[in-house]
Structures are given as structure tokens and as C-alpha cells.
Amino acid sequence: MTVADLRAYAAPMGRHPRCILEVRVTPRAGRNDVRLNDGRVRIRVAEIPENGRATEAARRTLARALGLQRRSVTLRTGMTSRTKRFQIEGLSRDEALERLGS
Numbered sequence: 001m002t003v004a005d006l007r008a009y010a011a012p013m014g015r016h017p018r019c020i021l022e023v024r025v026t027p028r029a030g031r032n033d034v035r036l037n038d039g040r041v042r043i044r045v046a047e048i049p050e051n052g053r054a055t056e057a058a059r060r061t062l063a064r065a066l067g068l069q070r071r072s073v074t075l076r077t078g079m080t081s082r083t084k085r086f087q088i089e090g091l092s093r094d095e096a097l098e099r100l101g102s
Contacts, residue, residue, distance in 0.1 A: 016089065016090060017090060017091055017092040017095070018087060018088060018089050018090070018091075018092075019087070019088050019091060019092055019093035019096055020076060020085050020086070020087055020088070020093075021041055021062075021085070021086050021088055021093070021096060022040075022041070022083065022084070022085050023041040023042065023043050023058065023062065023083070023084050023085075023086060024040065024041070024042045024043070024082055024083055024084075025042075025043045025044075025045065025054060025055070025058045025082050025083075025084055026042065026043070026044045026045070026082070027045055027047060027048055027049040027054035028046070028047075028048055028049075029044035029045060029046055030044075030046065031044065031046060032044065032045050032046055032057060032060075032061045033061070033065075034061055034062060034065040034100055036097065036100045036101045039097075041062075041097075041100060043058045043061055043062060045057035045058050045061060052079065055075060055078075055079060055084065058084065059073050059074075059075060059086065062086060065099070065100060066088065066091065066096055066099050066100070067099060068088070068089075068090060068091070071089075072088065072089040072090050073086050073087070073088055073089075074086065074087045074089075075087075
């Protein structure tokens with residue numbers, strides 16, 4: 001195999017959609033849920049904001065609301081902040097907001 005053959009073999013067949021969603025997380029809520037208010041995503045979680053427990057609960061709750069596996073939702077920024085940015089693999093921004101709005 002030549003170098004060109006190896007590059008063609010290793011090249012991705014197609015780009016998978018992905019997006020970044022900025023969300024506002026409210027810890028110590030009565031239950032876990034995701035709401036879309038005026039184009040903003042708000043996640044309420046019952047976990048306390050200690051040792052990343054609320055952040056992980058928000059990630060799981062968002063993945064469940066989008067109908068994705070947990071590994072498809074990763075935290076990009078905001079580990080200790082209420083405002084967080086999650087990367088969503090497999091959905092465009094429009095698709096993600098559509099799933100959250102219904």
C-alpha cells in the first residue's frame with residue numbers, strides 16, 4: 001500500500017453532525033428535567049453542586065432528553081459554573097433544539 005492509499009483508507013467517510021449547546025443548570029431542584037424557554041436551554045437537577053455531581057446529572061439528563069447515549073454528550077466548559085457548554089455528537093443545533101422543544 002502506498003501513502004496515498006493509506007490516507008484514503010483513513011479518511012472519514014462523512015462528517016457526523018455535532019453542535020455546542022449552552023445551558024443553564026439549576027442544582028438542588030425537586031426533580032431532573034430539561035426546559036426550552038425563549039430559545040435557552042435550562043436543566044434542573046436534584047443533585048447538589050459538589051464534586052461535579054450536578055454537572056454529571058445535567059449531562060445525563062440532557063442526553064436522555066435528546067434521546068442519545070451519554071457518551072454523545074460531553075462537557076466543554078463550565079465545570080464549576082451554572083452556565084455550561086455541552087458538545088452534542090450526532091445532532092445539529094437545530095435538531096437538538098427541536099427534540100428539546102417537543
